[in-house]
């Protein structure tokens with residue numbers, strides 16, 4: 072069972088993160104992938120603030136857990152989760168995000184932004200790279216884990232399953248996939264054209280250990296992280312998180328239109344009011 | 358005042374390719390529009406022609422294979438998508454499943470050059486080089502929306518694979534009066550005549566070239582601007598004529614300078630043994646260009662209208 076105090080702390084961080092996401096979306100006139108950002112917010116807080124062994128002061132420590140954001144369009148959510156952990160300065164993100172010469176691009180770039188483990192944005196490539204990291208760690212006898220966050224739509228890509236096959240065959244117990252199962256792609260809902268169910272069984276069939284969770288319930292996230300077996304486990308693990316695209320902002324939830332966008336002052340305020348109300352329902356961190 | 362906009366605004370914006378595919382599907386029962394979750398232009402089409410619409414999810418390689426299968430049975434599939442994923446993720450399928458079998462698949466790609474603003478994963482700077490190296494592939498790059506429509510109509514009788522590179526592909530600027538010009542695969546178009554130098558450009562860059570030519574008029578310099586929308590096959594006669602008549606040649610493109618139109622033009626005059634006095638290429642150097650808008654990046658890497666105008670002046674010094 073998750074420690075209630077820890078859960079409160081993480082809920083408060085997720086609340087702070089949502090506010091920052093909306094603030095940026097209300098400030099920047101170009102694209103923020105706000106729908107997919109809000110669906111991974113709680114998961115990224117769970118990972119960067121509870122699940123992963125990382126140190127913003129020592130970003131190259133060989134012992135750190137590695138994280139790849141394979142759904143790279145959610146870059147902003149990673150930047151902000153990392154900012155709350157002490158990696159970056161939010162003011163700089165506000166000032167420069169998406170602009171010429173910024174380290175904080177619409178998709179994460181490892182060369183421009185140290186602390187990011189891997190440049191992503193072209194979907195479907197992250198898991199194979201994570202498999203490479205996991206092989207290396209195993210042979211070097213390093214004890215860290217490799218985490219890879221994917222969109223469910225992204226897992227339509229063949230390369231994801233090629234990598235899943237390799238990881239399952241080579242029993243990479245130090246590899247953890249996380250799927251943001253929000254049942255939306257960019258232009259359609261799961262089931263409109265492509266049907267991804269039975270989803271968990273697909274991963275089981277590739278010899279992965281599956282943990283299912285509610286990706287917006289911090290108790291469920293902490294429990295899922297606690298259930299990840301030791302790296303000596305003969306299977307890689309995937310966390311399949313049920314989520315909602317646009318989670319926490321009523322006018323964005325389950326809306327294809329809110330895959331990405333930008334907000335007026337008025338809509339920024341509406342969104343912030345929703346976030347406040349949801350946080351109050353959780354007890355406001357108390 | 359900052360306004361709210363979202364992906365819905367993008368989905369409902371008019372796109373000529375999206376309108377034209379409906380026109381074609383009405384007329385031809387063998388036309389299909391297919392996509393890998395990138396059919397922003399197909400919002401209406403998929404309602405009108407649900408049976409001849411396929412969305413495979415985010416799976417570009419699979420999509421190219423399916424296009425080949427459809428084409429083998431006499432269909433004409435139009436693949437709609439974002440250029441980097443269409444041309445690179447599915448590159449070998451494009452070559453072997455489609456080009457090797459010389460199948461009439463159409464690729465309608467958006468986000469040409471650095472216009473996406475989304476960084477190097479989404480920039481399309483190698484696509485012309487990649488696509489033109491595939492045997493049997495035709496490569497076109499178009500900015501003007503009426504030309505997009507004309508070429509799509511014309512493609513119905515064209516028996517080979519064809520790649521159409523667009524910029525945003527939505528609300529692009531109009532360049533030519535409708536009905537006034539004829540567009541043909543293998544032809545270029547003299548958008549402006551002049552004797553002092555020639556600028557070859559394609560797609561959106563034709564606008565930059567024309568604007569550069571406008572500013573040069575003030576210095577008494579008359580620049581010929583050629584819209585080289587057909588990059589493969591290319592209009593060799595037009596190239597040779599421009600080299601002979603204007604002497605100075607500048608190629609301006611939103612693409613790597615060493616494998617796009619500039620290389621094609623250089624091949625043409627080198628093979629013919631007809632050399633320009635001066636030759637210069639402006640475009641994307643060997644870099645991953647990073648973040649910023651298309652306009653900002655053009656300026657940064659020195660291939661906007663200002664850079665084009667000063668390059669012409671230098672050639673004439």
Ligand SMILES: Cc1ncc(C[n+]2csc(CCOP(=O)(O)OP(=O)(O)O)c2C)c(N)n1
Nearest residue numbers: 107193194222223224225255256257394442
């Ligand atoms: C290879 C590739 N194809 C297409 C795209 C364009 N694209 C960006 S996000 C997206 C939808 C992603 O859906 P999903 O993985 O479910 O993420 P989420 O819904 O959480 O945003 C698409 C098609 C891309 N970035 N990369």
